[in-house]
Amino acid sequence: xxxxxxxxxxxxxxxxxxxxxxxxxxxxxxxxxxxxxxxxxxxxxxxxxxxxxxxxxxxxxxxxxxxxxxxxxxxxxxxxxxxxxxxxxxxxxxxxxxxxxxxxxxxxxxxxxxxxxxxxxxxxxxxxxxxxxxxxxxxxxxxxxxxxxxxxxxxxxxxxxxxxxxxxxxxxxxxxxxxxxxxxxxxxxxxxxxxxxxxxxxxxxxxxxxxxxxxxxxxxxxxxxxxxxxxxxxxxxxxxxxxxxxxxxxxxxxxxxxxxxxxxxxxxxxxxxxxxxxxxxxxxxxxxxxxxxxxxxxxxxxxxxxxxxxxxxxxxxxxxxxxxxxxxxxxxxxxxxxxxxxxxxxxxxxxxxxxxxxxxxxxxxxxxxxxxxxxxxxxxxxxxxxxxxxxxxxxxxxxxxxxxxxxxxxxxxxxxxxxxxxxxxxxxxxxxxxxxxxxxxxxxxxxxxxxxxxxxxxxxxxxxxxxxxxxxxxxxxxxxxxxxxxxxxxxxxxxxxxxxxxxxxxxxxxxxxxxxxxxxxxxxxxxxxxxxxxxxxxxxxxxxxxxxxxxxxxxxxxx
Amino acid sequence: xxxxxxxxxxxxxxxxxxxxxxxxxxxxxxxxxxxxxxxxxxxxxxxxxxxxxxxxxxxxxxxxxxxxxxxxxxxxxxxxxxxxxxxxxxxxxxxxxxxxxxxxxxxxxxxxxxxxxxxxxxxxxxxxxxxxxxxxxxxxxxxxxxxxxxxxxxxxxxxxxxxxxxxxxxxxxxxxxxxxxxxxxxxxxxxxxxxxxxxxxxxxxxxxxxxxxxxxxxxxxxxxxxxxxxxxxxxxxxxxxxxxxxxxxxxxxxxxxxxxxxxxxxxxxxxxxxxxxxxxxxxxxxxxxxxxxxxxxxxxxxxxxxxxxxxxxxxxxxxxxxxxxxxxxxxxxxxxxxxxxxxxxxxxx
Numbered sequence: 001x002x003x004x005x006x007x008x009x010x011x012x013x014x015x016x017x018x019x020x021x022x023x024x025x026x027x028x029x030x031x032x033x034x035x036x037x038x039x040x041x042x043x044x045x046x047x048x049x050x051x052x053x054x055x056x057x058x059x060x061x062x063x064x065x066x067x068x069x070x071x072x073x074x075x076x077x078x079x080x081x082x083x084x085x086x087x088x089x090x091x092x093x094x095x096x097x098x099x100x101x102x103x104x105x106x107x108x109x110x111x112x113x114x115x116x117x118x119x120x121x122x123x124x125x126x127x128x129x130x131x132x133x134x135x136x137x138x139x140x141x142x143x144x145x146x147x148x149x150x151x152x153x154x155x156x157x158x159x160x161x162x163x164x165x166x167x168x169x170x171x172x173x174x175x176x177x178x179x180x181x182x183x184x185x186x187x188x189x190x191x192x193x194x195x196x197x198x199x200x201x202x203x204x205x206x207x208x209x210x211x212x213x214x215x216x217x218x219x220x221x222x223x224x225x226x227x228x229x230x231x232x233x234x235x236x237x238x239x240x241x242x243x244x245x246x247x248x249x250x251x252x253x254x255x256x257x258x259x260x261x262x263x264x265x266x267x268x269x270x271x272x273x274x275x276x277x278x279x280x281x282x283x284x285x286x287x288x289x290x291x292x293x294x295x296x297x298x299x300x301x302x303x304x305x306x307x308x309x310x311x312x313x314x315x316x317x318x319x320x321x322x323x324x325x326x327x328x329x330x331x332x333x334x335x336x337x338x339x340x341x342x343x344x345x346x347x348x349x350x351x352x353x354x355x356x357x358x359x360x361x362x363x364x365x366x367x368x369x370x371x372x373x374x375x376x377x378x379x380x381x382x383x384x385x386x387x388x389x390x391x392x393x394x395x396x397x398x399x400x401x402x403x404x405x406x407x408x409x410x411x412x413x414x415x416x417x418x419x420x421x422x423x424x425x426x427x428x429x430x431x432x433x434x435x436x437x438x439x440x441x442x443x444x445x446x447x448x449x450x451x452x453x454x455x456x457x458x459x460x461x462x463x464x465x466x467x468x469x470x471x472x473x474x475x476x477x478x479x480x481x482x483x484x485x486x487x488x489x490x491x492x493x494x495x496x497x498x499x500x501x502x503x504x505x506x507x508x509x510x511x512x513x514x515x516x517x518x519x520x521x522x523x524x525x526x527x528x529x530x531x532x533x534x535x536x537x538x539x540x541x542x543x544x545x546x547x548x549x550x551x552x553x554x555x556x557x558x559x
Numbered sequence: 560x561x562x563x564x565x566x567x568x569x570x571x572x573x574x575x576x577x578x579x580x581x582x583x584x585x586x587x588x589x590x591x592x593x594x595x596x597x598x599x600x601x602x603x604x605x606x607x608x609x610x611x612x613x614x615x616x617x618x619x620x621x622x623x624x625x626x627x628x629x630x631x632x633x634x635x636x637x638x639x640x641x642x643x644x645x646x647x648x649x650x651x652x653x654x655x656x657x658x659x660x661x662x663x664x665x666x667x668x669x670x671x672x673x674x675x676x677x678x679x680x681x682x683x684x685x686x687x688x689x690x691x692x693x694x695x696x697x698x699x700x701x702x703x704x705x706x707x708x709x710x711x712x713x714x715x716x717x718x719x720x721x722x723x724x725x726x727x728x729x730x731x732x733x734x735x736x737x738x739x740x741x742x743x744x745x746x747x748x749x750x751x752x753x754x755x756x757x758x759x760x761x762x763x764x765x766x767x768x769x770x771x772x773x774x775x776x777x778x779x780x781x782x783x784x785x786x787x788x789x790x791x792x793x794x795x796x797x798x799x800x801x802x803x804x805x806x807x808x809x810x811x812x813x814x815x816x817x818x819x820x821x822x823x824x825x826x827x828x829x830x831x832x833x834x835x836x837x838x839x840x841x842x843x844x845x846x847x848x849x850x851x852x853x854x855x856x857x858x859x860x861x862x863x864x865x866x867x868x869x870x871x872x873x874x875x876x877x878x879x880x881x882x883x884x885x886x887x888x889x890x891x892x893x894x895x896x897x898x899x900x901x902x903x904x905x906x907x908x
Contacts, residue, residue, distance in 0.1 A: 459649035465636040466610055466643040467663030468712060477662070481653045 028372035029380070031364050036383035039439055042398025043390070046264060049257030049401070057246065057255040065237060069259075073238050073266065075156060076163070076231075077221055083164030084220045088171025089213060093201070094309070096179035099294040100302035106309050108551045111169055113316040115543035117500045118166035119229025119520065120536040124320040125162050126233065127327075127529035129153040159234045163227070165316045167220035174216035178209035184292050197295060210277070218274040225267055226391030228503035229517070233524050239263035240503055243393045247507060253401050260394040267389050324540065327533030335534050343535060347499050347515040354437035355445075355495035359487055361438060362445035366453045385446045387439040392504035395436050400508065403427040428510055436504045441497050445490035452486030492546045499542055561624060563588045563748050564609065564716060569618030569628070571604050572772075578604045580772035582618070586716070591742060591749045592777075593763030595756055597795070601772035602752045606718045609750070610643050611636035623715065642714030646721040648705040650693035656680070656704050657689040663712035679707035682741055699730045706738055710745060717742065717749040723758060735761045756796055768792050784838075790904050793836050798865070800876050801834040803906060812901060815870065816850050816894075821901030832906035839865060839879035841898045844886065848893030852876075854886050868894060 025033075094100070095107050113121075129135050130153060140146050152158065182205060190204045206213075228240040239259055246256040297305055365381045387395070403426035411421040426432050456479065464474045502517040509518060516535035523532035564586040572578035579601045586592060594602045607613040609620060611627065611634060620628035622641070627634040642663075650659050660679050661672040680686050683703040693701055702722060709717055722738070723731040735758050742749050751762040759766045760780035767777040768791070776788040787793035804814040809824035812835060819835065827833070844866065855875060856867040864882045869875045878894065886892060 457647060457649065459645040459647050460651060462610075462612055462636070463643065463645060463649035463651075463708075464662065465612075466639075466641060467708070468637045468640075468665070469662070470635075470637055473665075478651060 025376075026372065028368040029376055032368040032377050032380040032384060035361055035365060035442070036380040038435070039383055039387050039390075039442075041402055042395055042439070043264070045402045045405075046257045046260045046394060046398045049254055049261060052254065057250050057252050058258055061242070061246070061255060061259070065242065069237060069239055069242055070262075072156075072236060073225070073263075076160065076236075076238065077224055077266075077270070079156070079160035080163045080167060080224045081217060081221055083160060084168045084171045085213065085217055087164060087168040088216060088220075089175050089206075089209075091168070091172050091309070091312075092175035092179055092209075093205075094305060096176045097205070097292060097294055098297050098305070100297040100305045102306050102310075106306075106313070108548075109313050109317075110172060110309070111547055111551045112313070112544070113165060114169040114173075115547045116166065116317060116320060116540050117229070117502075117517075117536075117543070118163060118223070118227055119233060119502060119517075119524070120324070120532075120540065121166050121316075121320055122159075122162050122230040122233040123520075123524040123529050123532055123536075124323050125158070126153055128319070128323055129158075154234060156236070159231065159236050162234075163224055163230060166230070167223050170219040170223070171213060171216035174212040174219075175209050178212035179205060180291060182208055182292060187292050214274050214277045218270060221270050222267065222389055222391075225263065225270070226393075226503070228391075228393055228506070229521060229524075232521065239266075240391060240393045243397060244503070244507065247397070253397060253404070256397045257401055260391075260397045263391060264394055267391065271389055321537075321540065324533045324537045327530040328537050331530050331534060335531060340534060343514055343516050343519050344538060346513055347517070350434070350437070350505075350513070350515060351495040351498040354434050354441065354498040355491045357434060358438045358441050358445045358494045359449070359490045362442060362449045362490055363483070363487065365442070365446055366449045369450065370453055381446075385443040387441070388443040390440060392436070392440060392501055393507060395440055396504040396507040399432050399436050399439075400427060403429075403432050428508070430510050430513065433505065433508045433510065433513070436508055437494075437498045437501065440501070440504065441494045444493045444497055448489040448493070449483065449486040452483055456482050489546075489550065492549070496542050496546050500539055562586060563623060564750075565619075565621040566605075566609070567619045567621070569605075569608060569615040569620060571601075571608050571613050571615050577616075578772055579608065582773060584767065584774065584777075586748055586750065588748055589746045591739070591747075591751065591762060591764050593751045593753060593759035593766040594769055594774075595753060595759040595766050595795075596769035598754055600769045602769045603720055604772075605769075606643075606720050606750060606752050609716070610641050610718055611639050640712070640715050642709035642712065642717045644702075644705050644709050644717065644719040644722045646724060648693075648698075648701045648722075648725075650701055650704060650708070652693050655690050655692050656685070656696075659693070659704060660708045660711050662708065675711055679711050682710070682744075683707045684737075698726050699734055702726065702734060703737075706741065710741075710747070715748065717747050719749060719751045719762075721753055722751075724753070724755075731755075731758070732761075738762070768795060770795075785900070785902070787836070787902060790834075793902065793904070797838060798877055799836050799838045800874075801904075802837050802874070802876065804833050804835050804903075806831045806833060810901070812903065816896055819896060819898060819901060821899070821903075823900055825901075825903055827903075827905070833903045834906050836902040836904070837876055837896065837898070839877040841896060842868070842876050842878040843895045843897050844868070844878055844880055844884065844892050845895040846893055848895045850894050851891055852894055854888050854890045854892060857886065857888055868892065 091110055095103060095110065127133055129150075131150075136148075136150050139148055139150065186208070187200055187204060190200050195203060226240070227238075228244065231238045232241055232244075239262060243256045243259045243263070246252050246259055296302075361384075365384055368377045369381050390398075404424075407423075407425050407427050410425060411423070414421050460482070461474050461478050464478045465471075469477060499515070500517060502521060505515055505517055506521060509515070516539055519535045520532045520539075523529075523535075562585045564584070566582060566584040569582050570577050570580060582601075582605060584605075594605065596602045604613055608615055608628060614633055615628045615630065617630055619626055622639060626632055627639055651662065654662065657673075657676050657680075660676045661667075664672050664675060667675065676689065677686075680689060683706055685700060685703050685707065688696070688700070688704070693704070696704065705722070719738075723735055726734065739762050749762075751759070753759050753762070756766075763780075765777060765779055766783060767774045768783060769775065770791050776783060776792045778786070778788075783792060783796045787796060793799060802814055802816070804812040804819070806825070806827050806829055807813050807818065808829065809826070810821045812819045812821075812833060814835065825833075850870075852868040852870050854866055855869045858865045859882060862882060863879050864884070866878045866880060866886065867875050868878055876894070880886075
């Protein structure tokens with residue numbers, strides 16, 4: 001009985017078959033339930049925006065921009081979805097199953113675009129490729145005429161391209177792992193049964209990798225739907241920009257939450273699609289029978305592939321990276337000042353704060369699942385880690401509405417008993433912002449913690465108990481040291497994600513708490529690309545740390 | 560003498576499904592016993608109930624006269640002074656061998672810890688490994704460390720849960736003898752759980768055969784083999800086949816192979832249909848015997864060969880012969896039954 005490890009007197013777990021509510025709730029039910037409520041409350045609040053609709057602003061929005069928002073969003077989702085699948089899967093296939101010059105380098109180089117926030121890539125792309133940017137200027141000088149054709153970067157196509165480049169690593173990463181772990185024997189069996197190498201790809205490898213591809217694509221689409229900075233840079237109207245306008249333009253949280261609820265519906269639809277595509281396909285990694293054989297691309301074919309991948313890497317990471325460095329050097333004497341250091345300090349502090357709280361909460365969820373593995377905790381922990389699907393702007397609206405409701409309640413209470421009203425308590429506070437980060441990134445912390453926790457065999461804590469250690473001593477001497485790698489990974493990932501987070505930070509930051517991401521938004525919205533570069537390159541370097549560390553670790557593990 | 564461990568009619572398991580059913584057991588200080596049974600028979604659950612990891616839904620477990628488990632009482636594992644050696648060794652991967660062994664000695668001084676650790680390493684023959692880590696050790700070495708770690712805090716009782724099942728056969732037998740000798744040297748009371756009868760007989764002074772959560776017979780290896788109390792034990796321990804017969808008298812049975820005499824009486828009426836347990840060493844192949852059969856299968860085992868001989872379509876016997884007699888499958892041979900005590904069960908149709 002696993003739950004007995006921490007609580008020797010807990011009853012045997014008879015709840016497995018019972019309904020959702022446990023007969024005798026214990027501390028694990030309460031804590032995981034409380035964390036689930038953190039997610040549920042902002043969600044419900046957003047939808048309850050319809051109970052008291054702000055008809056005036058809403059009908060204005062509905063008349064003017066609503067259909068455009070929906071059309072824009074669908075265009076974006078379809079375009080990015082198709083793009084990341086094609087790019088991600090073909091890159092994964094090439095690096096996982098083929099051999100060509102430089103293949104080992106591309107394994108991890110192709111992950112690096114992950115370190116560059118989409119909104120950074122967006123403004124660098126515009127800065128580079130715009131009419132007045134260095135590329136077109138150079139072309140005109142070279143051609144000797146100002147009358148040359150060049151694709152317009154500030155277009156739907158340009159935006160989709162930027163987002164595909166920014167988000168394909170999700171698909172690449174998951175499909176690659178799937179292709180590698182498919183095992184030699186399944187594929188060899190297919191060959192024995194007469195399938196050629198194309199047949200193996202289309203009939204075996206691709207269908208087997210489908211759940212992973214679907215999961216990666218869903219992550220990419222979540223990012224697309226949640227994105228604010230990229231679409232704002234491209235002046236492309238979507239729900240996130242409309243929420244921002246409703247909030248800061250009309251000062252209407254009500255209209256913002258109505259918009260947020262529509263965005264949320266779109267998110268749930270894509271989650272549902274992913275789930276239904278996965279439900280019928282429960283593939284297990286076949287028994288590890290060695291890495292599948294690689295197709296050797298020899299001669300010009302191999303070099304062509306290397307060349308194309310190098311070009312992609314240049315476009316997706318190297319060129320933007322170099323451009324950011326150049327711009328940063330341009331402005332470093334003027335912009336590397338106290339103001340920058342203040343932004344950096346706030347960003348790091350918020351990141352550390354959010355990471356610490358999130359990892360502790362994630363650990364509690366992990367323990368709840370381990371020690372109380374019944375349906376209740378399964379549901380509450382799943383709900384508590386649902387936040388990754390909530391766009392930052394939606395979350396911000398939900399939390400702010402809930403917080404102002406809370407503040408009003410407190411103020412009315414104080415007034416009714418004749419005390420001075422305390423004013424805003426939660427609304428606009430640091431606590432509310434950190435709460436938004438914790439909800440949004442709970443799954444990021446929970447994932448690595450749960451993975452490590454599931455590898456701690458139950459016999460280890462039992463051995464400690466039989467050697468005389470109490471449950472709290474076992475926690476300290478066995479669980480915490482063994483969990484350390486998972487906790488560290490969680491801390492790092494949440495910290496970096498928090499530092500890069502833009503929409504919730506923009507909407508919720510308390511006065512005087514500007515971060516690097518906020519600065520980037522302010523500068524890019526005025527077209528001052530150079531002045532956005534220094535904070536941007538800082539975020540890219542921060543983002544490189546987990547990408548490099550985790551990619552190296554996963555490469556090692558796959559070997 | 561007061562028993563160290565007393566188990567009174569315990570039940571364990573989930574609602575409506577008892578994994579352990581009305582289980583009794585007692586253990587005197589300094590004795591070692593084995594619990595033997597097929598997988599899923601509940602033997603590991605009994606062990607975990609004694610260790611305090613598994614609650615009992617009825618019955619009681621006493622250690623040194625004190626109740627440690629009952630439906631109302633559950634003394635937590637760390638307060639039972641019961642050591643456990645796990646099937647997967649359960650060495651702490653983040654601690655070196657010395658720290659693993661000293662884990663159960665938090666209150667000792669550093670010097671005392673070192674003294675005990677060194678003594679334990681010497682006992683299990685692992686001197687010089689104190690500062691290695693578990694993943695640098697082979698399976699057999701890890702198992703020795705696991706035993707040393709469990710013994711270090713001087714538990715009053717040691718439980719071993721299939722401790723050798725992850726090792727290869729040769730190492731398994733040697734380690735079983737080594738571990739038994741170590742435990743005997745410490746005069747340690749121990750319960751050893753396994754599905755392998757050879758291990759069970761090496762480790763235990765006596766062995767309990769468990770089936771469906773109950774002990775069917777608790778006895779010495781010799782008696783389990785030669786005097787099985789019931790059909791399951793007869794089947795499970797050693798090899799053998801049943802031959803049908805009819806009682807002629809209290810110690811006489813008529814069979815198709817002639818009349819068999821035994822040295823013990825059964826209280827059944829003349830004419831009762833019975834099954835006679837015939838072990839492979841009870842059946843001899845004798846060219847001159849008038850009872851003719853065919854060799855159906857043969858399994859060469861080194862010093863001897865196990866033959867399956869068919870008497871007619873529906874019944875067969877096993878015969879163990881020194882391997883210098885080399886018959887072939889299909890050969891017609893004569894057999895002779897050489898048996899001095901009969902093990903009989905009432906025939907079940």
